[in-house]
Amino acid sequence: MVKRASDRRLLGPKYRAPAIALMAAVAMASYNNLSVTAALPDIGDDLGRVALLPWIVTVELLSAAIAVLAVGPYIDGAGARRAFRLTVVWFTVASAMCTVAPTMELLVAARVLQGLAAGALIGTALTCIGLVFDDETRPWAYALMSSVWGIMGIGGPAVAAALVSTLGWRAVFAVNLPVAMMAAAVGWRRLPAYERAAAESLDRRGLAILSALTVALLLATSDLAWPSAVLVVGGVLLAVLYVRHARSRPSPVMRLAHITARRWRHIHIVAVLAVSGGTGATVYLPLYLKGARGSSVAFAAFAVVWPTLGWSTAAWVSGALQQRLRAQTVAVIGSVIIATGTVAAAWAAWVEAPVPWLLAWLICAGWGIGTITTSSLSLLQGRADLAEMGRVSSAHHFLRSLGFAYGAAVAGLVMLWVLDRRTGDPELVRGLLSERDLAVDAGVADALASAFTWSLAVMAALTVLAVPASLVLAKDGSRGVEASRR
Numbered sequence: 001m002v003k004r005a006s007d008r009r010l011l012g013p014k015y016r017a018p019a020i021a022l023m024a025a026v027a028m029a030s031y032n033n034l035s036v037t038a039a040l041p042d043i044g045d046d047l048g049r050v051a052l053l054p055w056i057v058t059v060e061l062l063s064a065a066i067a068v069l070a071v072g073p074y075i076d077g078a079g080a081r082r083a084f085r086l087t088v089v090w091f092t093v094a095s096a097m098c099t100v101a102p103t104m105e106l107l108v109a110a111r112v113l114q115g116l117a118a119g120a121l122i123g124t125a126l127t128c129i130g131l132v133f134d135d136e137t138r139p140w141a142y143a144l145m146s147s148v149w150g151i152m153g154i155g156g157p158a159v160a161a162a163l164v165s166t167l168g169w170r171a172v173f174a175v176n177l178p179v180a181m182m183a184a185a186v187g188w189r190r191l192p193a194y195e196r197a198a199a200e201s202l203d204r205r206g207l208a209i210l211s212a213l214t215v216a217l218l219l220a221t222s223d224l225a226w227p228s229a230v231l232v233v234g235g236v237l238l239a240v241l242y243v244r245h246a247r248s249r250p251s252p253v254m255r256l257a258h259i260t261a262r263r264w265r266h267i268h269i270v271a272v273l274a275v276s277g278g279t280g281a282t283v284y285l286p287l288y289l290k291g292a293r294g295s296s297v298a299f300a301a302f303a304v305v306w307p308t309l310g311w312s313t314a315a316w317v318s319g320a321l322q323q324r325l326r327a328q329t330v331a332v333i334g335s336v337i338i339a340t341g342t343v344a345a346a347w348a349a350w351v352e353a354p355v356p357w358l359l360a361w362l363i364c365a366g367w368g369i370g371t372i373t374t375s376s377l378s379l380l381q382g383r384a385d386l387a388e389m390g391r392v393s394s395a396h397h398f399l400r401s402l403g404f405a406y407g408a409a410v411a412g413l414v415m416l417w418v419l420d421r422r423t424g425d426p427e428l429v430r431g432l433l434s435e436r437d438l439a440v441d442a443g444v445a446d447a448l449a450s451a452f453t454w455s456l457a458v459m460a461a462l463t464v465l466a467v468p469a470s471l472v473l474a475k476d477g478s479r480g481v482e483a484s485r486r
Contacts, residue, residue, distance in 0.1 A: 338368020
């Protein structure tokens with residue numbers, strides 16, 4: 001039987017409901033990855049405990065990375081429909097908890113739950129594309145979801161900035177509730193319900209070890225006190241334990257070869273350095289603009305849009321470049337762009353250049369991230385066999401998510417360490433975050449400016465390291481790749 005054209009269209013009768021539900025899921029996950037930064041100054045002003053501000057960003061990214069690894073086996077065993085229902089309800093509840101959180105500690109805890117749900121939403125959406133759409137329509141479905149991510153990358157921070165400046169920071173989380181309810185209503189009965197015959201059991205022990213490892217390292221990068229050294233040692237021991245576990249299990253949650261093999265490792269290194277340095281350079285931009293430069297709430301919150309605009313635009317340009325150049329060459333171009341942008345941004349902050357100049361260089365850094373992430377994923381999937389495509393992609397997404405989380409954590413660590421040395425109490429910054437305070441302590445504002453500059457410098461150093469790593473990747477010719485496969 002010949003298929004009707006309307007059946008092949010993404011928003012035709014056959015695919016409309018699942019496509020809308022998956023678009024909403026991707027939009028929610030993207031929004032919560034990219035937009036909460038705009039609310040950090042107001043959250044710090046309202047709830048205090050400024051030292052915990054970095055955790056609002058990092059715990060969500062970290063828990064999302066862990067959830068991506070776990071949701072695949074669950075879908076194989078329970079079916080995509082059940083996974084979608086569970087994750088969208090979970091996300092709704094977690095967003096409500098973030099909205100009403102009365103203390104910084106409870107907000108961080110709610111963000112852990114929200115991150116787990118967001119990661120599961122991403123994994124479920126990617127799996128559902130393969131289950132719902134036929135071979136002819138599936139490429140267009142991937143393009144549609146990528147477009148949603150890009151649009152939210154630009155529009156999400158703008159929406160968050162508008163909500164912060166009008167309704168307050170709690171509205172940034174509350175806006176998830178109607179979107180999640182709409183996604184649930186549309187997709188509740190329209191996604192696949194069957195279970196796969198070849199479902200694998202979840203490697204719970206491996207997932208637990210990786211979770212403990214990532215948490216230990218995140219805690220270690222949150223403070224420079226002596227317990228951090230203990231946590232680093234604990235992280236090393238957990239890494240050794242996971243290596244032994246993965247070697248003894250036929251199907252671990254993350255295969256070691258997908259991380260360390262020659263054809264993968266430099267792809268991971270370049271992407272992780274880019275996203276960690278580039279993200280860390282922009283996470284605390286609103287805090288700096290409002291506290292040290294005297295910008296309004298709206299302008300400080302909206303400033304995060306510009307680096308994201310560079311990122312989203314560069315992703316499309318990177319795809320066009322790959323039609324003419326090797327993906328490795330495009331990655332080298334991206335590494336040079338991001339290193340130039342972050343180094344110049346650190347210089348602009350140091351000399352107190354006009355804010356538009358700082359934003360321009362951060363847009364350049366965003367261009368580098370978009371160029372590298374697109375080319376690295378294209379190269380990764382081009383080298384993967386179909387039988388290992390899912391696990392290789394999940395491993396890469398997990399490492400990239402860790403790059404986001406640890407980049408934000410290290411940037412916050414540097415900022416808070418400098419503030420503590422300059423002022424003796426990072427909580428003094430809280431006074432700068434309130435528009436109600438007319439008298440601004442110039443000394444504290446200067447300390448915040450210095451802290452942000454040092455944070456930018458450390459992030460710039462990470463992105464500079466991406467340049468030699470990308471050059472090594474570019475030298476990895478087809479002969480080496482084929483040899484590594486044998």
